């Protein structure tokens with residue numbers, strides 16, 4: 026079984042530092058199921074490839090088992106395990122690349138935290154659930170997936186394809202994240218594990234899934250398969266994943282949204298924002314609208330009051346926010362027509378999600394500043410490349426205006442969960458880059474009183490597909 030990892034990040038031989046394996050050496054490691062070797066088929070400044078070769082000894086696998094576990098059948102000795110990527114490869118990654126997997130590198134601490142171009146090649150990956158499941162697992166994480174189905178037997182084409190695929194995965198990503206994704210997802214695709222799965226497997230899943238599994242659209246299926254369909258363990262894992270996800274956003278967001286409102290209250294900026302956005306959506310003739318990061322549903326509520334919107338969808342990563350939205354909207358006694366047009370979806374803007382496709386317009390009202398800067402690129406692809414609505418309306422605070430807010434100490438952002446607030450130049454620079462990269466036009470406007478010196482408190486960008 027072979028796994029290769031290639032980078033073109035220069036100098037490419039830095040991959041050796043990240044993996045803690047010298048590119049000039051071939052090293053071997055004993056595992057309790059065979060031997061793992063690491064070597065570099067190529068190692069130049071431009072391109073470097075590290076290979077992990079796993080030589081599984083099928084006899085040693087059987088030897089460890091007690092006779093009481095059943096009669097030894099031929100299948101125990103002759104099977105696909107030595108030739109395919111499976112939980113054996115995950116364990117080998119954890120043992121051989123332990124430091125890289127945990128995201129440490131004394132020599133190049135900055136590079137560990139840098140997303141670099143990486144390509145993984147897995148010549149034989151069992152994909153139970155087919156190519157579509159393979160894509161559902163890796164594409165939301167930003168991978169470009171190339172998969173070629175392998176025939177069952179070249180001499181008998183009539184037998185059709187096997188469950189195995191030759192797979193290449195390409196992404197610009199931190200090496201430790203890539204190794205974590207492989208560690209968790211290979212056994213999930215294989216739908217098998219070579220060892221007993223107990224409570225400590227939940228801890229492993231949460232540790233290696235940190236930062237990506239909580240929001241992954243397939244998190245239920247991943248947890249279920251990873252934990253060998255043991256309902257109790259799967260429930261334990263999902264409860265913690267959901268709890269962490271929400272604790273992260275809810276506790277901060279709910280209380281702090283009120284703080285932000287208090288600061289902006291004087292000019293009831295929130296109301297002006299909503300009115301401006303609704304007017305813009307009408308002007309654009311949008312019928313199907315998706316509000317990304319809808320929060321407690323303030324915009325949704327205004328959209329429902331209009332007759333011209335046929336489909337109104339709210340999306341938020343926070344269950345709690347969606348629950349509040351649902352409760353508030355129900356209190357408005359929606360008509361049957363309004364109920365039919367409304368949909369609330371839990372999902373994250375940084376993971377590709379086909380449920381976001383097919384809209385005339387998407388809105389991101391005071392949302393981008395809640396995303397970590399290094400997740401913005403993921404959101405850009407999800408919204409502009411994959412969901413690709415005809416128009417996108419985005420608003421975000423104009424930091425230049427903050428000096429005009431009385432309750433806001435100098436240099437502080439309007440909301441504790443804001444990861445950044447931008448000047449007009451910064452926002453326009455970024456938005457223009459997005460428009461060029463994804464084939465949109467963009468126009469800017471201010472919302473709220475227009476101060477000659479510092480502009481308006483809220484800045485808005487309206488993107489339209491450039492056709």
Ligand code: SAH
Nearest residue numbers: 318319320341342343373374390391392395
């Ligand atoms: N648009 C709403 C809420 C803005 S607050 C309004 O104007 O009132 C920001 C919202 O973005 C929060 O509800 C938060 O849960 C949501 N959010 C933050 N990160 C997200 C992500 N990655 N995916 C989806 N929603 C996210």
